[in-house]
Amino acid sequence: RIYPLMRVTLTTSDGASVTVSRQLTKHSGFIEKAITDMAVDDNAVPLSAVAVDVDDATLKLVIEWLTEHRDDALPYPEKTDEERRADDIPAWDQAFVQKWDTKEDQQQTLYAVITAADKLDIKGLLDMTCKTLANKINGKTVEEMREILQLECDFTEEELAEIRKENAWCEN
């Protein structure tokens, strides 16, 4: 049983400590495992020691999302291929991500939250942020994808021609 009033202290890679209720951390498979299996002292979970270097700014975003979704049902519902769709992101989540668009490094923020959600095993947040990134890419040209993902073409013309040939098998 999870006691919602129980507090959990999370320590980030840059030394900050944040104390949150178990009602939020129950959505993180990693933190729950740390508390129940790894016998952490005083419910203090040092994220950098066992998971990923989640920094303070990223953890604040994660906690903001967890706070909004604290009453979501668990376990996170698995969906079949037919049920999976990227256009069903809740309005609050869309607004939450759009706030980052004002930041110069908004793409890095998205990558950081995706990475944190994966490492902390927060399935709902991981799913939502992956959908967000997929929606940015879907239907775009190769050049637009390069711009969005900030990746540069490093193919020779011959290599690119070969890939286009392979892709044509599916696309034409």
Place this chain on the structure above:
Amino acid sequence: SESMSNDFLGIPQNAIEMIFSYLDDKSLLRLREVCKSANDSVNDCLLNFQEIQISCYSYAQKRENTISVSFNLSRYERPIYEYWKIGLKNIVHKLGITGFKFSDKENVRDVTAKIENGKVKSFLEYLKPRI
């Protein structure tokens, strides 16, 4: 512990695969043309169709003008099967074949098709270089 990623291809593989799963077929393939790393990343998931070995375990004439073809790709990981689904769906669409089914059960990679006699040859011709 691992560092936070500052670029797309540095985010965890599990997340990359989830993002790919939300891309439509054409966008996923187009991503291969972005750069070498993106190409490798997609290929790691949907992989090398040239190594595929299809084992036909059923090839039977069900009706006078229809042949039932079944094969399975259960020895391959799900992403490779998904790649084949992309390719096979395209072939099926082009040849106007109906009754094509892909199993979506976990660990079952069955593909079955009821193909009109006149289209079997074309279908196998498409597959031949990839078998």
